[in-house]
Amino acid sequence: MAVAEPIIPNDQDTGQSELAHRLARTWRQSGGFWGWFSNTHHTDIGIRFMVTAFIFFLLAGILAAMMRLQLIRPENSLMGPDLYNQIFTMHGSTMIFLFAVPMMFQGFGVYVVPLMCGARNIAFPRLNAFSYYLYVGGALVLWGGLLTNTGPDVGWFAYVPLSGPAYSPGHRADIWSQMITFTEVSALGVAICLATTILRHRAPGMTLNRMPILLWEKLVISMMVIFAMPAVMIASGLLLLDRLVGTHFFNPAEGGDVLLYQHLFWFFGHPEVYIIFLPGAAIISTLVECFSRRRIFGYTPIVVSVVATGFVGFSVWVHHMFATGLPQLSESFFTAASLMIVIPTGVQFFCWVATIWNGRLQLRLPMLWAFGFFFVFLIGGLSGVMLASVPLDLQVHDTYFVVAHFHYVLIGGALFPMFAGIYFWFPKMTGRIADETLGKWHFWLFFIGFNITFFTLHFLGLRGMPRRVYTYSPDMHWHRLNLLASSGVIFMTAGLLVFLANMLRSRKSGEIAGNNPWGDAGLEWSVSSPPPAYNFLHIPTVSGRDPLWEDPPDQPIVVGLRDDIRETLVTHSLDADPQYKEEDPGPSIWPFLAALTVSATFVGSIFTPWAVPIGAPPVIVTLLGWLWPRGHSPAPRLAGEL
Amino acid sequence: MSTFDPPVPRPMTLDVSGLPSVAFGHRNTTWLANVFYMAIEGMMFAMMFATYFYLRTRSTNWPPGHLPPALRYGIANAVVFLVSVIPARWVAKRAPSGDRGAIRKGLLILALFALIATAIRVFEFTTLNCRWTDDAYSSTIWVLIGMHSGHLITELIETLVLFVMSFTSKMEGTRLADAAINSDYWYFVVVTGLMIDVLIYGTTRFL
Numbered sequence: 001m002a003v004a005e006p007i008i009p010n011d012q013d014t015g016q017s018e019l020a021h022r023l024a025r026t027w028r029q030s031g032g033f034w035g036w037f038s039n040t041h042h043t044d045i046g047i048r049f050m051v052t053a054f055i056f057f058l059l060a061g062i063l064a065a066m067m068r069l070q071l072i073r074p075e076n077s078l079m080g081p082d083l084y085n086q087i088f089t090m091h092g093s094t095m096i097f098l099f100a101v102p103m104m105f106q107g108f109g110v111y112v113v114p115l116m117c118g119a120r121n122i123a124f125p126r127l128n129a130f131s132y133y134l135y136v137g138g139a140l141v142l143w144g145g146l147l148t149n150t151g152p153d154v155g156w157f158a159y160v161p162l163s164g165p166a167y168s169p170g171h172r173a174d175i176w177s178q179m180i181t182f183t184e185v186s187a188l189g190v191a192i193c194l195a196t197t198i199l200r201h202r203a204p205g206m207t208l209n210r211m212p213i214l215l216w217e218k219l220v221i222s223m224m225v226i227f228a229m230p231a232v233m234i235a236s237g238l239l240l241l242d243r244l245v246g247t248h249f250f251n252p253a254e255g256g257d258v259l260l261y262q263h264l265f266w267f268f269g270h271p272e273v274y275i276i277f278l279p280g281a282a283i284i285s286t287l288v289e290c291f292s293r294r295r296i297f298g299y300t301p302i303v304v305s306v307v308a309t310g311f312v313g314f315s316v317w318v319h320h321m322f323a324t325g326l327p328q329l330s331e332s333f334f335t336a337a338s339l340m341i342v343i344p345t346g347v348q349f350f351c352w353v354a355t356i357w358n359g360r361l362q363l364r365l366p367m368l369w370a371f372g373f374f375f376v377f378l379i380g381g382l383s384g385v386m387l388a389s390v391p392l393d394l395q396v397h398d399t400y401f402v403v404a405h406f407h408y409v410l411i412g413g414a415l416f417p418m419f420a421g422i423y424f425w426f427p428k429m430t431g432r433i434a435d436e437t438l439g440k441w442h443f444w445l446f447f448i449g450f451n452i453t454f455f456t457l458h459f460l461g462l463r464g465m466p467r468r469v470y471t472y473s474p475d476m477h478w479h480r481l482n483l484l485a486s487s488g489v490i491f492m493t494a495g496l497l498v499f500l501a502n503m504l505r506s507r508k509s510g511e512i513a514g515n516n517p518w519g520d521a522g523l524e525w526s527v528s529s530p531p532p533a534y535n536f537l538h539i540p541t542v543s544g545r546d547p548l549w550e551d552p553p554d555q556p557i558v559v560g561l562r563d564d565i566r567e568t569l570v571t572h573s574l575d576a577d578p579q580y581k582e583e584d585p586g587p588s589i590w591p592f593l594a595a596l597t598v599s600a601t602f603v604g605s606i607f608t609p610w611a612v613p614i615g616a617p618p619v620i621v622t623l624l625g626w627l628w629p630r631g632h633s634p635a636p637r638l639a640g641e642l
Numbered sequence: 643m644s645t646f647d648p649p650v651p652r653p654m655t656l657d658v659s660g661l662p663s664v665a666f667g668h669r670n671t672t673w674l675a676n677v678f679y680m681a682i683e684g685m686m687f688a689m690m691f692a693t694y695f696y697l698r699t700r701s702t703n704w705p706p707g708h709l710p711p712a713l714r715y716g717i718a719n720a721v722v723f724l725v726s727v728i729p730a731r732w733v734a735k736r737a738p739s740g741d742r743g744a745i746r747k748g749l750l751i752l753a754l755f756a757l758i759a760t761a762i763r764v765f766e767f768t769t770l771n772c773r774w775t776d777d778a779y780s781s782t783i784w785v786l787i788g789m790h791s792g793h794l795i796t797e798l799i800e801t802l803v804l805f806v807m808s809f810t811s812k813m814e815g816t817r818l819a820d821a822a823i824n825s826d827y828w829y830f831v832v833v834t835g836l837m838i839d840v841l842i843y844g845t846t847r848f849l
Binding site: 007123124188191192195196199200201204226227229230231233234238241242245246247248249251254255256257260263264267541554555556557558559560561567569570573578579580581582583620624627628629 | 654655656657658659660661662663664665669671674675678679681682683685686688689690692693696697700701706774775776777778779780781782784785799803807812816817
């Protein structure tokens with residue numbers, strides 16, 4: 001590298017300097033059609049995760065609108081029970097597995113985390129790209145099923161015995177099971193990438209207790225993914241084996257047990273709720289600090305709460321099974337645990353309120369959505385406390401009260417923060433600010449429509465309307481409330497159309513953002529918008545929790561990384577001291593090819609167990625292509641360092 | 643420009659050019675990823691162990707109407723697993739020295755152990771005294787041992803690939819660290835293998 005070159009701070013990187021040119025050349029992604037499939041930079045893959053997940057959000061939203069249309073009046077004949085079963089199953093499965101987790105955990109995490117860490121790329125970028133393609137594979141399998149009249153029709157959690165071989169012949173339940181395998185492998189891959197990035201690629205000086213809260217939350221979520229998702233892979237895997245090769249895990253006639261499935265599923269299923277909610281909380285913590293113009297109140301309590309949520313989230317799963325006739329002692333234990341988990345969430349709420357209270361609030365568009373989150377999630381949380389109590393749970397089990405509760409929690413805990421986060425990081429991704437007026441229209445239309453639909457469902461539930469029925473008789477007197485609930489869809493749809501128009505318009509002609517339009521403190525705002533392929537001209541160092549607010553202007557920057565190869569800095573997981581330099585493997589088509597062969601094997605194994613031995617050799621070949629080292633001669637390193 | 647304007651600050655620098663480009667053991671990022679991977683697979687096994695004991699509470703006899711799996715091949719494999727730790731440890735210790743010849747020998751010996759264990763595993767399947775279609779107990783036994791066989795074969799292939807690579811100039815810094823990490827994964831295969839042995843051969847007899 002050129003020694004005598006003047007040192008340019010990151011925020012003055014215009015891409016014109018000699019160093020910027022060399023880095024841009026070294027970190028360039030390949031272009032063209034195949035280049036698109038070879039791309040391994042985290043900003044590109046992160047945006048792809050988000051765009052793909054949003055498309056599936058819209059598709060699942062269309063299914064929801066179809067359900068509301070069917071229920072708009074009693075004995076409606078728009079669709080029959082078979083199609084309705086497929087549609088509510090597809091809606092739930094898509095929203096949870098193809099939208100909420102890929103968007104909130106993978107999408108935002110992959111895009112934001114390396115930038116917040118001050119890293120040039122995510123750790124294991126090829127695994128990250130592979131995870132994206134595998135997720136797309138799972139999504140195509142599920143929706144391909146629906147389009148060929150093989151859409152799963154057994155509910156988003158596919159309980160046995162209904163989903164077992166005796167009651168679900170054909171391949172509908174198999175498609176659901178394998179979609180789980182696809183999406184969970186994808187989430188697990190990203191969890192490894194994110195956790196390693198957070199622990200080992202933080203800028204020097206960013207000790208654990210200086211990490212932005214978002215990084216803490218992503219770390220906790222990654223751990224939850226790693227420890228929770230294997231349970232659902234076992235559940236859906238055993239279900240597939242029962243269906244395909246005649247095992248008896250869930251067959252009571254041969255010593256199996258149906259409740260075993262529920263235990264395995266909910267051991268994953270409840271942590272999953274926090275895997276979806278904590279990314280939302282992470283976004284809220286970031287926004288509250290930024291728009292209150294002060295350091296977050298209660299950094300340590302918030303971090304402790306997040307970690308506590310990560311642990312307690314694993315000890316509440318049985319509250320989904322109160323109606324299955326469990327021993328009273330375990331009901332009491334899980335009621336207590338379910339009530340206890342309110343405490344860490346409450347602590348976070350109070351810290352946010354205190355930050356706003358003591359700050360100078362700027363009610364910009366992202367913050368408006370954050371307030372929407374406070375309102376909606378609070379209501380969902382309160383009905384959650386009610387449902388933690390066994391007698392009430394038994395009364396409203398499988399009614400629309402539960403549907404109302406979890407939509408308040410999930411839409412409040414994920415969708416509102418998601419829109420807040422999209423409006424917040426949109427300038428970083430596109431270089432332009434989204435239109436504030438259209439954004440407010442979007443907010444109010446969606447907020448009003450959402451509450452019309454879902455607040456009404458509480459009352460329908462209390463009046464005994466069960467979920468998952470395709471129609472109801474006029475004698476039940478549910479039609480007025482159903483009509484009201486369905487009318488909210490019009491507002492939500494209008495809000496989403498305004499959002500899409502805003503995104504398309506602002507991307508082309510929005511106000512130019514500059515590096516840091518919100519005046520935030522995170523490292524991601526120190527680089528140009530959108531960030532260059534190398535992210536940071538120099539790896540930064542930090543000396544406080546809010547680098548751009550606190551660090552002195554002469555804060556040191558890292559020099560001495562090679563710019564002719566993709567060299568990155570690895571630091572200590574606790575105190576972020578520089579440890580060694582690692583080479584980013586660069587773009588490659590092989591993760592995409594590996595995802596193709598793995599997908600073919602997964603899809604084949606829906607039909608025959610022989611797909612595994614037949615699929616294994618191509619999978620191994622593509623993995624070898626991916627992992628076999630290429631490029632410059634390693635000889636100097638071998639000679640000099642060992 | 644007024645004379646009171648502060649001078650434009652010149653950033654200080656932290657020079658990392660002297661840092662190594664490879665790290666062994668827990669300092670290596672792939673080591674960490676491997677730990678996460680083993681945590682994931684460990685949870686898979688934990689869920690299957692939980693399944694085994696859960697199903698056991700649903701049956702009055704255990705094993706229900708079968709003889710326990712025959713001990714012969716299970717014990718043979720347990721011995722192979724235990725002894726194989728020695729070459730695995732040796733590879734991990736020698737890797738940082740960069741002695742390509744020694745690593746090559748170590749990987750070959752380790753691959754042979756993995757091959758022997760896989761061969762014994764084939765016979766082990768024939769002496770389980772049940773088929774997976776018999777009942778839930780049999781299904782659990784087969785899936786447990788099948789999952790472990792998947793890891794065994796993965797480890798065998800990984801070791802063979804590293805062995806082949808050790809004949810080329812590719813076997814340098816990072817790949818040497820990979821060879822050491824491969825040993826960690828082998829320990830995982832050994833520990834889970836022994837736990838499954840205790841479960842399949844032990845608890846069916848003594849618990």
